[in-house]
Amino acid sequence: MITRTNNIWKQLFRYCFVAVGAFAVDYGSYTMVLFLCGLQYYLWANVLGFVLGTLTNYAIAKCIVFQGNPKSRIAEIALVFVIGGTGLLLQQVGLYWLTDICLVHPMYSKLIMTAVCFFWNFFARKFFMYSRYFNIIKD
Numbered sequence: 001m002i003t004r005t006n007n008i009w010k011q012l013f014r015y016c017f018v019a020v021g022a023f024a025v026d027y028g029s030y031t032m033v034l035f036l037c038g039l040q041y042y043l044w045a046n047v048l049g050f051v052l053g054t055l056t057n058y059a060i061a062k063c064i065v066f067q068g069n070p071k072s073r074i075a076e077i078a079l080v081f082v083i084g085g086t087g088l089l090l091q092q093v094g095l096y097w098l099t100d101i102c103l104v105h106p107m108y109s110k111l112i113m114t115a116v117c118f119f120w121n122f123f124a125r126k127f128f129m130y131s132r133y134f135n136i137i138k139d
Contacts, residue, residue, distance in 0.1 A: 033049070046091060046095055058084075
């Protein structure tokens with residue numbers, strides 16, 4: 001049984017394990033679309049991979065990293081979409097910049113931007129969704 005904690009280092013450590021599962025879904029579907037449809041569709045492949053990876057991440061992280069019951073399910077879902085949408089926008093811009101401007105291969109661009117979005121997702125959830133300051137989650 002995983003005990004509830006507000007220790008940011010323990011949560012970050014747990015989030016690393018969650019991220020591995022979400023990364024497998026995200027990068028796996030991204031790679032599959034690239035190989036089936038071609039490299040020119042890397043931005044569309046990223047949208048699919050990001051959405052599937054984010055759903056995986058949310059489901060697992062809610063159980064083992066950020067525990068609690070929301071005071072408002074609607075507010076929780078809205079924040080998931082806002083945080084996820086911001087992460088997707090960040091990743092799309094980064095992918096475009098790395099791939100089309102810097103001429104980095106789309107597979108490597110995805111790896112770089114996944115690392116950036118890992119930190120965005122963790123800290124955005126920690127401080128926006130699951131903090132006492134924003135009062136979304138019950139104690």
